[in-house]
Amino acid sequence: MTIPYNYVTVSVHLDRIIRNYNRFAQNGPVIPVIKADAYGHGLFQVAAVLDAAGAEIFAVGSVEEAVSLRDVYPQKRILSLLGPILASDYDLVCQHDILCFIHHFEQIAKLGEAARAKERKRPVDVALKWNTGMNRLGFRPSEAPAVINAVREAGLQPVMVSSHLACADDPNAAETVKEQAAAFTVALHALRHAGFPVVGNLANSAAALAYPEFAFDHRRVGIALYGGNPFWRTSHETLGQDLECAMEVATRIASVHPLRAGESINYGYTFTAKTDMTVAIVAAGYADAYPRSVSGKAWMVWNGKRVPVLGRVCMQLSAVDVTGLDGVSPGQKIMLLGGGGKAAISADELASWWGTISYEVMCLLGLNPRVYAE
Numbered sequence: 364m365t366i367p368y369n370y371v372t373v374s375v376h377l378d379r380i381i382r383n384y385n386r387f388a389q390n391g392p393v394i395p396v397i398k399a400d401a402y403g404h405g406l407f408q409v410a411a412v413l414d415a416a417g418a419e420i421f422a423v424g425s426v427e428e429a430v431s432l433r434d435v436y437p438q439k440r441i442l443s444l445l446g447p448i449l450a451s452d453y454d455l456v457c458q459h460d461i462l463c464f465i466h467h468f469e470q471i472a473k474l475g476e477a478a479r480a481k482e483r484k485r486p487v488d489v490a491l492k493w494n495t496g497m498n499r500l501g502f503r504p505s506e507a508p509a510v511i512n513a514v515r516e517a518g519l520q521p522v523m524v525s526s527h528l529a530c531a532d533d534p535n536a537a538e539t540v541k542e543q544a545a546a547f548t549v550a551l552h553a554l555r556h557a558g559f560p561v562v563g564n565l566a567n568s569a570a571a572l573a574y575p576e577f578a579f580d581h582r583r584v585g586i587a588l589y590g591g592n593p594f595w596r597t598s599h600e601t602l603g604q605d606l607e608c609a610m611e612v613a614t615r616i617a618s619v620h621p622l623r624a625g626e627s628i629n630y631g632y633t634f635t636a637k638t639d640m641t642v643a644i645v646a647a648g649y650a651d652a653y654p655r656s657v658s659g660k661a662w663m664v665w666n667g668k669r670v671p672v673l674g675r676v677c678m679q680l681s682a683v684d685v686t687g688l689d690g691v692s693p694g695q696k697i698m699l700l701g702g703g704g705k706a707a708i709s710a711d712e713l714a715s716w717w718g719t720i721s722y723e724v725m726c727l728l729g730l731n732p733r734v735y736a737e
């Protein structure tokens with residue numbers, strides 16, 4: 364799973380994840396979202412510190428990811444956001460008491476069958492996922508009566524009602540958030556009216572920051588735990604400005620040499636020196652999930668100073684301008700993400716050069732070998 368044979372090291376600051384978590388937890392219950400290997404920060408390491416901080420429910424992606432946590436946390440509520448997909452998933456859910464998002468009728472029938480075959484003493488708990496506008500996964504609120512009949516017939520026990528917001532991170536989309544919340548309330552009330560003791564959750568990180576009125580019983584917080592600000596460079600930026608970026612990524616300098624006026628560098632000769640310069644060749648490229656799309660756009664941090672990437676990012680090498688900096692030499696560390704102090708590069712900033720969002724930056728750079736700093 365980890366990218367082998369390179370010089371890139373990801374440092375994960377678990378203390379920052381805990382401070383980010385506590386920032387939300389002090390305002391009410393949080394379901395930390397630790398899917399996709401905790402957004403590249405390491406499932407087990409992140410789960411351990413969140414458990415110690417008092418998290419009662421963990422949200423992961425696949426059923427198998429949930430089962431892997433079950434071995435470590437025999438009593439914990441573990442929620443699979445993807446829900447059962449493979450035939451084998453249904454047996455795993457029953458065997459390991461995984462709480463799953465159930466979002467279509469076939470899943471209700473299949474999970475009911477799997478539960479009967481296991482001759483369980485207790486009904487299987489489920490989290491019902493509602494489509495309130497995103498149109499990705501979920502039952503429509505108008506289907507609530509049919510869903511209620513189906514879960515009764517299958518002998519399943521709804522304990523949670525959830526939906527997901529499509530535009531909570533867009534300050535101009537407050538109206539769509541309100542519409543989704545209203546549709547969600549319809550589904551939540553239908554289940555409660557039918558006598559099921561369900562808790563409700565709708566908010567992601569952005570909504571947890573911007574819409575406290577739609578917190579319901581829990582907020583499912585992902586990106587903000589890791590220090591991504593969903594409102595970075597928007598009018599709501601200050602809502603997430605004190606979140607701390609938990610991931611830093613370093614690599615090593617491979618070579619330092621002159622680039623003379625008129626000379627070009629790297630594939631395609633996309634950068635040509637106007638004056639005599641000094642360049643450092645850095646051991647990071649797209650094979651290390653440092654993407655080619657940041658060619659000529661990104662900065663790195665060497666010894667607390669920002670240095671710009673010159674020309675194309677290659678497979679395992681990139682070039683930066685270190686003209687006028689004293690003491691730059693091969694073998695030294697250089698930061699691709701983080702870097703401390705004023706020069707530090709946030710995941711949101713790297714994402715902007717990359718043409719993506721902080722989520723993808725963390726998930727992909729997190730594939731490199733990791734170390735844990737407290």
Ligand SMILES: *Cc1c(COP(=O)(O)O)cnc(C)c1O
Binds near residue numbers: 398584586587
């Ligand atoms: C990933 C995910 C979240 C967390 O979203 P963030 O924007 O990272 O806070 C919440 N709910 C569901 C269903 C998700 O898939």
